[in-house]
Amino acid sequence: MIDLDKLVDEQLNGMLSAPDAVKPVIVFPEANDPRIISAASGLINQARVVLVGEAAEIRSLCDYKSAELYCPRDRFFSQVQIVNPAQSDLKEELAMALQEASKGRKWEFTSMEAREKILNPVFFGAMLVRLGYADACLGGVANSTKDFLAPCLRLIKSSGTAFEMGLFCLPDEDNPLWENNVVMFADVALNLKPSPEQLSDIAVGACKTLRDIFPPTVLSGVNGAMISYSTKGSGQGPSVEAIRQAEPLAAQKLAALKESDPVYKDINITGELQISVAVSREAAQVKLKNRLDEFESAGKANVLIVPSLDEGNMLYHLFNTQYPEAQSSLIMGGMDGQVLDYSRGSSLLQVIRGAKLLLLTRIKATKPLVRTSPLFPSPRIVTINPGSVSTQVAVFDGDAPVLNVVIEHDKSGACAGGSIAQQAESRLASVRRTLEKHDIDPCGAAMIMSRGGMLPNPQAGTYRISQAMLTALESGAVEDHPSNLGAFMAWELSRQGKTPAFIVDCPTIDELTPENRLTGIKGIEKMPIWHALSQRQAARMYADLANQRVQDLNLIVAHLGSGVSIGSHAKGKCINVENAIFDGPMGPSRAGDIPAEAVIELCYAGLEKAMVKKIFSAVGGLYSHLGAHDLRQIQDRANDPDVAAVLSAMASGIASQILARLSDFYPEPVEQIVLTGRMCLSPVLLEKVLEKLTLAGVGVTVFPGSVEAEALKDAAMRVYKDIDVPMRWES
Ligand SMILES: Nc1ncnc2c1ncn2[C@@H]1O[C@H](COP(=O)(O)OP(=O)(O)OP(=O)(O)O)[C@@H](O)[C@H]1O
Numbered sequence: 001m002i003d004l005d006k007l008v009d010e011q012l013n014g015m016l017s018a019p020d021a022v023k024p025v026i027v028f029p030e031a032n033d034p035r036i037i038s039a040a041s042g043l044i045n046q047a048r049v050v051l052v053g054e055a056a057e058i059r060s061l062c063d064y065k066s067a068e069l070y071c072p073r074d075r076f077f078s079q080v081q082i083v084n085p086a087q088s089d090l091k092e093e094l095a096m097a098l099q100e101a102s103k104g105r106k107w108e109f110t111s112m113e114a115r116e117k118i119l120n121p122v123f124f125g126a127m128l129v130r131l132g133y134a135d136a137c138l139g140g141v142a143n144s145t146k147d148f149l150a151p152c153l154r155l156i157k158s159s160g161t162a163f164e165m166g167l168f169c170l171p172d173e174d175n176p177l178w179e180n181n182v183v184m185f186a187d188v189a190l191n192l193k194p195s196p197e198q199l200s201d202i203a204v205g206a207c208k209t210l211r212d213i214f215p216p217t218v219l220s221g222v223n224g225a226m227i228s229y230s231t232k233g234s235g236q237g238p239s240v241e242a243i244r245q246a247e248p249l250a251a252q253k254l255a256a257l258k259e260s261d262p263v264y265k266d267i268n269i270t271g272e273l274q275i276s277v278a279v280s281r282e283a284a285q286v287k288l289k290n291r292l293d294e295f296e297s298a299g300k301a302n303v304l305i306v307p308s309l310d311e312g313n314m315l316y317h318l319f320n321t322q323y324p325e326a327q328s329s330l331i332m333g334g335m336d337g338q339v340l341d342y343s344r345g346s347s348l349l350q351v352i353r354g355a356k357l358l359l360l361t362r363i364k365a366t367k368p369l370v371r372t373s374p375l376f377p378s379p380r381i382v383t384i385n386p387g388s389v390s391t392q393v394a395v396f397d398g399d400a401p402v403l404n405v406v407i408e409h410d411k412s413g414a415c416a417g418g419s420i421a422q423q424a425e426s427r428l429a430s431v432r433r434t435l436e437k438h439d440i441d442p443c444g445a446a447m448i449m450s451r452g453g454m455l456p457n458p459q460a461g462t463y464r465i466s467q468a469m470l471t472a473l474e475s476g477a478v479e480d481h482p483s484n485l486g487a488f489m490a491w492e493l494s495r496q497g498k499t500p501a502f503i504v505d506c507p508t509i510d511e512l513t514p515e516n517r518l519t520g521i522k523g524i525e526k527m528p529i530w531h532a533l534s535q536r537q538a539a540r541m542y543a544d545l546a547n548q549r550v551q552d553l554n555l556i557v558a559h560l561g562s563g564v565s566i567g568s569h570a571k572g573k574c575i576n577v578e579n580a581i582f583d584g585p586m587g588p589s590r591a592g593d594i595p596a597e598a599v600i601e602l603c604y605a606g607l608e609k610a611m612v613k614k615i616f617s618a619v620g621g622l623y624s625h626l627g628a629h630d631l632r633q634i635q636d637r638a639n640d641p642d643v644a645a646v647l648s649a650m651a652s653g654i655a656s657q658i659l660a661r662l663s664d665f666y667p668e669p670v671e672q673i674v675l676t677g678r679m680c681l682s683p684v685l686l687e688k689v690l691e692k693l694t695l696a697g698v699g700v701t702v703f704p705g706s707v708e709a710e711a712l713k714d715a716a717m718r719v720y721k722d723i724d725v726p727m728r729w730e731s
């Protein structure tokens with residue numbers, strides 16, 4: 001049986017990991033139902049969830065266990081928005097808009113009535129969608145269709161005929177009627193006797209939905225058939241006539257759909273077929289004989305469009321009863337994924353599945369998603385992330401990305417050297433130019449965030465930038481490193497702290513255990529310098545995916561970027577990690593571990609100390625072997641045996657040091673190995689690393705690319721929501 005839930009999850013996660021993706025805002029007006037609370041907790045990674053109800057009631061439903069949460073409780077309450085209509089700032093605006101929407105309708109409201117109605121969570125939720133403050137409203141588990149769906153259909157604009165589909169992924173059988181045992185029926189809930197126009201809308205909408213859910217790699221054909229007691233002229237009657245009239249209309253609409261996106265090119269719709277002719281090749285052969293090839297869907301239809309509600313509803317309930325183990329769901333059509341009406345008997349699993357299918361169809365609908373909503377705080381956050389030859393500038397409104405630019409610096413210019421303050425000045429000028437070019441005024445930001453610098457002995461987390469911190473960085477930074485520039489730039493952008501400015505997760509955070517700190521020479525201790533911002537974010541991202549807390553997990557996290565660092569994160573603390581500038585595996589321009597005797601020789605070869613340091617930290621690794629450090633170009637030469645040998649050695653070094661970390665957690669097991677950084681964007685390298693990691697017998701999760709801008713934004717939001725209290729740097 002196709003695992004529908006897994007398929008939908010994979011697609012959602014893929015779409016939501018796009019750099020400019022935003023999560024849809026979904027409203028549950030029935031937040032007093034334990035199924036809704038539990039389901040909401042399983043949706044927070046893929047949606048911004050609004051629960052309409054009383055915060056105290058929702059908390060007590062969680063505390064007394066009738067609503068079990070799929071994620072840590074703190075995370076749930078920090079992510080969902082609970083809105084009580086009676087106390088909402090939006091109440092009056094929504095009531096006025098409701099009255100306006102009702103004008104001239106049979107159900108027209110006076111302003112008094114509208115104010116009263118808006119206190120009803122269903123009206124409140126539907127109006128949030130109507131006004132563009134939310135993307136979708138989901139209900140029906142605690143209300144009748146009349147009480148939930150009628151207000152939604154009245155108030156939320158649709159793109160055609162509203163209808164409902166019943167989707168079934170059936171258990172495996174020897175002789176399945178349908179490819180992969182997937183079948184859909186429509187309309188199963190709304191239109192008593194659809195007109196030809198409605199039938200054509202239902203046919204095209206249902207086929208489009210099936211394709212939106214199942215990519216061609218999973219379901220090669222989407223074949224719609226309008227079911228009748230007549231096969232191509234064998235019978236007569238009003239319903240047959242309606243289908244005949246619907247067929248050309250459906251053909252026209254289908255042509256427009258195919259024109260809009262080639263993904264729909266292989267959809268077929270055929271009218272007026274008996275159900276046996278629609279689903280069985282043999283029956284089709286018997287009845288259609290040599291005309292069979294004229295009708296693409298005949299004998300292989302997997303979307304069955306019924307002539308009236310009686311048949312649709314019957315089929316839906318028949319299949320639900322006969323196949324209790326099927327993965328099934330109701331899906332609304334014709335509403336651009338803005339509404340879902342559950343059945344009151346829905347199980348928790350069905351509530352979650354329905355919501356995820358709705359998210360998928362909502363994201364794939366042409367209507368753009370809400371980027372910022374008054375329901376969710378959306379402070380403007382400017383983030384800067386200085387690297388050795390580039391500075392990343394990313395701007396967010398709350399969680400919504402606004403800008404993400406990587407400014408490449410000329411090595412001979414902006415970062416050629418000079419004091420931290422001098423370098424910061426020229427980089428800052430390019431950051432300002434970039435912001436200006438995109439019409440972004442940093443003075444309008446609520447918070448300015450930067451990667452942390454090499455402060456001595458910092459704590460993990462967020463520090464407010466202060467003059468004392470800048471002094472410490474200028475005079476006492478542990479290493480001369482581009483990360484030190486961040487605080488200076490953020491300070492200047494914030495007009496010397498007038499806008500709150502912060503650094504997050506310094507590379508010098510030291511949480512090593514004594515065992516991991518000690519070396520073989522008394523007096524020489526390990527001194528970690530690592531990609532703390534990136535690694536700690538990747539650990540949190542994994543924990544969120546696994547619906548756990550980092551404090552409860554043992555993770556090995558590797559940052560594979562310009563530098564490489566591998567951290568052993570035991571219950572949220574990085575208990576072992578190297579100095580990524582000089583130790584560990586080789587990287588694009590880092591030498592990594594070199595036999596000690598060779599190092600000694602090099603030091604006495606008459607070179608200046610700065611030159612020796614440069615050999616290890618700037619012109620080692622790929623650059624030393626191949627004369628280039630950009631993996632994007634190097635991987636194109638991977639067929640060259642010399643290049644392949646160096647890439648294999650780098651991958652092998654990374655994998656073997658990750659494997660070596662397994663023992664750091666002894667006697668506890670490692671839950672997951674997590675990889676991140678832009679080198680993970682290289683399939684050539686990643687494949688070689690992953691191959692060897694299979695030896696660990698531990699799952700591997702990859703967050704390819706840089707997660708640092710997201711890390712800075714998330715840190716800002718934690719401060720903004722009072723989840724984190726920023727530290728002050730004391731000299
Ligand atoms: N699309 C890509 N495909 C393959 N490799 C890439 C891609 N984009 C960047 N890289 C490589 O990733 C490396 C840079 O990684 P990343 O940007 O994560 O590091 P960084 O954050 O700049 O540096 P640091 O490790 O100092 O933090 C470079 O070697 C670059 O060539």
Ligand SMILES: CCCC(=O)O
Nearest residue numbers: 507529530531563580
């Ligand atoms: C944390 C930074 C270490 C490096 O530059 O590789």
